[in-house]
Amino acid sequence: QKEVEQNSGPLSVPEGAIASLNCTYSDRVSQSFFWYRQYSGKSPELIMSIYSNGDKEDGRFTAQLNKASQYVSLLIRDSQPSDSATYLCAVKPDYKLSFGAGTTVTVRA
Amino acid sequence: EPEVTQTPSHQVTQMGQEVILRCVPISNHLYFYWYRQILGQKVEFLVSFYNNEISEKSEIFDDQFSVERPDGSNFTLKIRSTKLEDSAMYFCASSEYSSEYEQYFGPGTRLTVT
Numbered sequence: 170q171k172e173v174e175q176n177s178g179p180l181s182v183p184e185g186a187i188a189s190l191n192c193t194y195s196d197r198v199s200q201s202f203f204w205y206r207q208y209s210g211k212s213p214e215l216i217m218s219i220y221s222n223g224d225k226e227d228g229r230f231t232a233q234l235n236k237a238s239q240y241v242s243l244l245i246r247d248s249q250p251s252d253s254a255t256y257l258c259a260v261k262p263d264y265k266l267s268f269g270a271g272t273t274v275t276v277r278a
Numbered sequence: 279e280p281e282v283t284q285t286p287s288h289q290v291t292q293m294g295q296e297v298i299l300r301c302v303p304i305s306n307h308l309y310f311y312w313y314r315q316i317l318g319q320k321v322e323f324l325v326s327f328y329n330n331e332i333s334e335k336s337e338i339f340d341d342q343f344s345v346e347r348p349d350g351s352n353f354t355l356k357i358r359s360t361k362l363e364d365s366a367m368y369f370c371a372s373s374e375y376s377s378e379y380e381q382y383f384g385p386g387t388r389l390t391v392t
Contacts, residue, residue, distance in 0.1 A: 200378065201378050203380065203381075211385070211386075212367075212369050212383040212384060212385050212386045213321060213369070213383045215380050215381070215382060215383075220378075257320075257321065259321075261378070263334060264309070264311075264328075264333050264334040265311070265323035265336070266311075266313070266321075266323060266371075266381060267323070268320050268321040269320065270319075270320045271320065
């Protein structure tokens, strides 16, 4: 069983719409959860961290965590062409980050 | 804003050669990591390092790999005898006080083994 699974995508949304990304994880001891953005050929860039159940908002991004369901999501509101990237869900059960395969988002102008 | 730096940005080497990838973590960070990403695949953990010793390593991090903090600023990954399958992007990351904190990634070194 994969440790971190993300909806496969690609996800295409019109400019100004909401992009919704989902992630599930298998290791129940995980306490730290992160969303990274990765542009093609570049390194992962941290955009959100979440540690407690519920929602966390930062600008146009909202992360949601449900530990009972082992589920993390990311909403991108008012999507812009510059949001076109691969979004990586990462879970931290111990020292290391375990990454999902990523969901590629394309924002259509 | 402080950032993790890595050199070189691209390294080409022949199979069987040794390579050293270098990283300068963010200055007040105490935890250091190496990850790799084979083209088209997910980011994979290699090793974590704290207080001058390895705190965790993955199955990928076998005897051909080693890490070192030779001075107060650099953190290196050495691959002793490179194989074709070592071709990947190698990312260094660092985090602040404890393993629960956010990890910030450097720009990566693209290693090509021919």
